Amino acid sequence: MGELNKMETKPMLPLIVTMSVPPLISMFLQYTYNFVDCMFVSWISEDALTAVSLAFPITTLMIAMSIGTGVGVNVLIARYLGQKNQDMANSVVSNGIILSAACGVIVTIVVLLIMKPFFASFTEDPTIYDMAVDYMRICAFMEVSSMVHICIQKVLQGTGNMIAPMWFQIAGVLLNFVLDPLLIFGVWIFPEMGVEGAAVSTVCGYTFSMILAFYVLIFRKQKVKIKTKGFKLDFKIFKEIFVIGFPSFLMNALGAFMTYFTNLFLVLYSTTAVAFFGAYFKLQQVVIMTLNGLVQGCIPIMSYNYGAKNEKRLTQTFQYGNTIGILLTGVSIIILCLFPSQVLTVFNASEEMLSFGVPALRIMCISYVFAAIATMVASFMQSTKRVKFSLLINILRQFGLLIPAMWLLSKFMGMTGIWYAFIVAEVITAAISWALYKKYPISFDEAA
Template sequence: MQTNNKMAVAPVRRLIWQMSIPPLISMFLQYSYNLIDSAFIARLSETALTAVSLSFPITTLMNAASIWIGVGVNVLIAGYLGEKKQDEANTTVTHGLLLAFGIGALLNLLSLLIMKPYFGAFTNNEEIYQLSIAYMSVCSFMQIPNMAHIAIQKMIQATGNMVAPMCFQIAGVVVNFVFDPLLIFGIGVFPAMGIRGAAVATVAGYLLSMILAFALLLGKKQKVRIKIKGFHLQKWLIGRIFALGLPSFIMNALSSFMVTFVNFFLVAYSDTAIAFFGAYFKVQQLIVMTVNGLIQGCLPIMRFNFGAGNRDRLHSAFRYGTALVSGMMILGTLTVILFPAQLLGLFTASEAMRSFGISAMRIMAVSYLFCGWSTMISTYLQATEQVFPSMLIQLLRQFLLLIPFMWGLEKLLKITGFWLSFPVTETATFVLALLIFRAGRKKETLCSGTKTQ
């Protein structure tokens, strides 16, 4: 019975832990793999690490598209279940799968078409160019299984089941982790494929996750199902999926555009600077996206209770989630500030990289707490269907404020100003996000008072 749904009745603090720990673990393992993947590749050469760093914006954009559809479906299904509309939830499942396969195939093709001119724009080094092509020509094929497994993951999470999606994601991560060294270095019966081996391991991991995800979705105990009988495409529903997932897409896609802009700036300094930022960003993503796993657990709780009209539980989830985000971001900041040399050592950093990389990591780590607060506010706005303000916060964080600060501070302070632009941007964004949030809450209070009267 929907009235017994734990999202409506379970204590909020316990519910947040139950909902957040599985995606938090999944994100930690996923981005640990990404970090270790780059660490293995760095053992080939700094040139290989530079090639992966140049590829990162493309793979990030592909992941952002997957999250776009997944989160849009998640928010819709959680809302429909909160409103006790089972048929609409099942219809959303089918639409989400069709979008995942269709858009996945399109992005697979586009990445193959753009990679040569893209890499050619960033490097004149023939070795880096060829390594980038070798890596991306395989990684492009991750997109269909990536989109499908993330869409199903979000569908099942919307029902309150966070453990099962964690399991099929972990299975893919384990495959990646095991086959990375085997295929990169040629251990035992496996051929030494170098950088291409890392890409093959990535695609294999996503493929396994997709297969397991479908097996889970088709199980008899799922609270949502694929609707086939009486199904027909509904353009307005597709529009809703795109609209509700758009803030999450922007948050993730802007990382891709941001790294692209960063590479444009850093190419004027050296290939080592590009390799460093690629390595650092893996560390940052491990911290930020692990916290984002926690926030993912808060999103369906807030969305469900918004749909059910329970404002007290909605606000309680936001407050407690923000407290947990703060603690995790402080821990991440201290880790980077205290151990930058050890973290760079994971990537076999050269003396040239260490000479500027240690201080750069400490400067950029100051931004994490403000990033967490802004993202939590953006997620609350997303859950309450305030889509434009939610998107605006992400645009401010990674584009509208960052690029001008990056340009101006780099002109004043050279490469040090470039690193400073990140904490300056995150601080300014949080101040603006807080103003947006307070204005929205004030409007919400006034509307509630009017309805009561």
């Protein structure tokens, strides 16, 4: 008998904590790239903040593709390890990395082709447009390194190794944080590049993380490895990665579409409203990605125990994860309700932005606790081969209910209605998610 995996033996609460804290930190750091860029470029001007904010839907889509592919790899590896199928787990590693690199190249090309008409649909201001194009033209080249390093991150997390991925993520973010002010403002020997400097810093950070990820996977002992002997491209694995990872991709990608449509509503009021929502969305993503970090810790545990047909530990993981998610988002709500103006001053908010931004922040943050419930149910469905329910929940949360609610409530309440739409959409989605969880019990018929 092989060595027992901690995902089938360790007490549940300590296991979830040790599995979730490192990816929680990693997911938090993943979204600090654009957060840090926005913080520094806001010191240039509000136009610069608006330009980088307009680029956020595109960068969110790029990261969503990376996370979706990575989660597909993660779930498959955990499931095969639960079935004690080492050869297939190694095959997933090799196929996953190749697929990630290929997708990264394709996404980079697409972004370069669509960015100009995308930005032109939002602004006629030549200054904002030029800065947005300058930023995105460079940021597009982060995608290959983003795809590959997140894939390796999820490979290791699928084996229960949560520490190494956290450290190579931290290394990339720290490099970005150091380079941002140096390249944006031209400190010491570095040229003054403005928003382009923020983009260069981001690309360097992701590339550094990718290099470290390969080093850890190849030269450090892991429970899986890159399969070379007898390796062949397996398009069945490609398909499974896409199918399993699609809900995670959609959850993140819909955030980009949501931002796009929200900006279309807000630009009717002012560019300051767009700048505010760009700042808010960075804050929201910090909270939601922290929640997703918890989810990424729970998914391999649920997938492993689903593969091992251990219903007790599978259910325990979901219950503990749901409780922790509610507590985490509850703390976030308290902080944002008590200190909204202090939070917005990080983005050098003007008096006009603060006038509507403070009440808006207090309204929208209430939705977080309901988002925690829906996200945890969606992840449970994803881990137990009920992808269609996971897809439905994610579509309802960020698009199917939210956009119509924005349109309807803005007709009666103006810009304030846009903020309340977030609460309405999340409450209804959480109720539907819980109903699905209760109605459709676990089935192990397709676990093998």
